[in-house]
Amino acid sequence: MKSWKKALRLLLSIAFWVLVWEAAAFGVGNSLLFPTPRIVLRTLWELMKTPLFWKVTGLSLWNVLSGILWALLIGILLAVLTYRVGLLRDLILPMMTVIKATPVASFIVLLLIWIGSAKVPTIITLLIVLPVIWTNLDEGLRRQNPQLREVAAVYRMPAWRRVRLLTLPSVKPYFVSACRTSLGLAWKAGIAAEIIARPRNSIGTMIGDAKNYLNTEEMFAWTLTVILLSLLFEFGFVAILRRLDRRPAEQEDAPC
Amino acid sequence: MLKLNNLCFSYTPGKPVLQNLCLELADGELLAVMGPSGCGKSTLLNLIAGLLKPTSGTLESDSRRTSYVFQEPRLFPWLTVEQNLRAVLPHKTDAADSAAANAASIADALALVELPDAGRLYPSELSGGMKTRISLARAVVYGGDLMLLDEPFAALNEELRADLLRRLKTRLKEKGTSAILVTHQREDAEAFADRIFRLPPATAAPAGSSAP
Structure with missing residues (x-):
């Protein structure tokens, strides 16, 4: 499908859901409970005029981004290590399973007791993203085509060339899939952690305050900010991948 | 030179694929290996390429660089x-x-x-x-100084196969490269190789070789 047609369909789809929102708000008839899109956009516009909005957004962005970056760093290192040492995978697997199964709220409460509120959103983001990154990369590394590995062995490819020509292209679909899943999860978990832990100057704290004062318009406006940031992240990530990947899309090998 | 002395290999204990295999390949020699399906022809090439380790016996090789044309591209x-x-x-x-x-x-x-x-x-x-x-x-x-070819031309038509084998043979002879061609086609073996080696079924006695 042509790109302008795609964009038009996306715009129409967004317009449809905004209309549904408008209709629902009209149906409820109480902006204190369910504000209309216009009220929310106006509130967001007013918030954006204040320096506090940018400070709060910047700090939340940093909380989530640093959590993702730490998760990527640790996840990649762990995946390489567990790929090389099978025993280490057996050791790591139960820990990752426990992290995945533990409710986020339990982690948040425990971290609040142990380290206070400031670093909780970053660590929660890390804990949510890490198992996704590690599991996917570990799978990708283990599913490298054995026949191509034999080719690399017979033709005595140097280690760096094997990594560049075999390992990285094999793992890439798994990495992309992990990152796409993680980006959405990271924002959900990070903001949830901020709402409960209430670190100073964060979007989560602002949402919590808005809830306490029954300021629904502001709550919607901050939530809209998070949605826009999350989308911006995903679009940025896809744009970076497109720049890195010059080969045609049909050459891509999807994870099996 | 390549020398296999009493080479044995089995994927599962008690079920040998290759048994007491003895084979020599001179520098620059082109050898065709023939035999029934499942007799261990590809296994033999994988052993020579170093992708598998013999269960017993020895494999001596002067080859420093071995190229391998697998069955699949x-x-x-x-x-x-x-x-x-x-x-x-x-x-x-x-x-x-x-x-x-x-x-x-x-x-x-x-x-x-x-x-x-x-x-x-x-x-x-x-x-x-x-x-x-x-x-x-x-x-x-x-x-490299040794090329392994595991039925690489099975999917090609007869004319193209014969032409490629002829070109390849000329090239290998020019460079003095040894080669082992695994094939089911007798005419390919005869056209390409200096010598044909017949690999017996996995359970049979050790093999012998003959000139094409």
Whole structure:
């Protein structure tokens, strides 16, 4: 499908859901409970005029981004290590399973007791993203085509060339899939952690305050900010991948 | 020179695929290996290539570089044909000289398999037969002193197969490269090899060889 047609369909789809929102708000008839899109956009516009909005957004962005970056760093290192040492995978697997199964709220409460509120959103983001990154990369590394590995062995490819020509292209679909899943999860978990832990100057704290004062318009406006940031992240990530990947899309090998 | 002394191999204990196999390959000699399906022809090549370790016996080889044309083309799907060939070239420090020499040897190998314009194509854009020829070009580009060929031309038509074998034989003789061709086609073995080695079924007695 042509790109302008795609964009038009996306715009129409967004317009449809905004209309549904408008209709629902009209149906409820109480902006204190369910504000209309216009009220929310106006509130967001007013918030954006204040320096506090940018400070709060910047700090939340940093909380989530640093959590993702730490998760990527640790996840990649762990995946390489567990790929090389099978025993280490057996050791790591139960820990990752426990992290995945533990409710986020339990982690948040425990971290609040142990380290206070400031670093909780970053660590929660890390804990949510890490198992996704590690599991996917570990799978990708283990599913490298054995026949191509034999080719690399017979033709005595140097280690760096094997990594560049075999390992990285094999793992890439798994990495992309992990990152796409993680980006959405990271924002959900990070903001949830901020709402409960209430670190100073964060979007989560602002949402919590808005809830306490029954300021629904502001709550919607901050939530809209998070949605826009999350989308911006995903679009940025896809744009970076497109720049890195010059080969045609049909050459891509999807994870099996 | 390649020498196999009482070579044994089994994938599962008690079920030998190769038993007390003795075989010698002189420098520059072209050998065809024939035998019934499942008698261990591919296993033999994998042992020589170092992809498998013998259960017992010894394998002595002077070969420093062995190229291998597998039954399947085994091309890297995310690399173009040229990149696939470049991937097996040795790394050299003199960048300018090396780049020119590499480009020349890639062009030469593609010309040998009659696909001089395929360099920019991806494997997904090639037919099965073309992939096989690129796999052969990769082995030619790599060079080396021993080439292993595991029924690589089974998917090609008779005329093209005969032509490729003739060209390859000429090239190997020019370079003094030894080769072992596993094949089911007697006419291929006779056209290509200096000697034919018959591998018996897995449970039978040790094998012998004959001139074509």
